[in-house]
Amino acid sequence: GDSVTQMEGPVTLSEEAFLTINCTYTATGYPSLFWYVQYPGEGLQLLLKATKADDKGSNKGFEATYRKETTSFHLEKGSVQVSDSAVYFCALKTGGGNKLTFGTGTQLKVEL
């Protein structure tokens, strides 16, 4: 079945540091890939998505490229801020319907 593996957290960075959160997947067919973010005490919000190989999703300075050859969708940001502190979830969806398969989430803490 489908699965998503993302790096264990928590990740602690200083403000303005470079961020990478690794995500790899296993899927039947050709999935769409998503990064969701959950700020403290809130629900999940879509951060970015990519729907086919070599697509790059981007939003709020975050980027991720759909790499079919390595089955990866790593999240990157060049300079993190304290306000980026949150839990980040990688997810995929295949075929029709609305079933998302999530990774376990990676907590990011950014300090001054």
Next chain:
Amino acid sequence: NAGVTQTPKFQVLKTGQSMTLQCAQDMNHEYMSWYRQDPGMGLRLIHYSVGAGITDQGEVPNGYNVSRSTTEDFPLRLLSAAPSQTSVYFCASSSEQTHTDTQYFGPGTRLTVL
């Protein structure tokens, strides 16, 4: 638009009690889902619906019932709560059946079963 709303935000139950978690969306979305979020396990799908009158089981359906009488509402029922159902519950909706479509999440209900 209020988006996806959930009530209550917090709930404490005793083992064996029943309750209904409410979910509503005002985006005219056909597809709605319930997930539970547990530490170290990400989100897991409980039940989902592809339209009014149609529901199906997800990954972890045991102990939960759903119904979808209107497009807007998708309540989740716990008939006899158990401590293993202590979790944070999220409702989500999306507009299309294609795999590219974005799901929109509610703010969650934090449930504790004693």
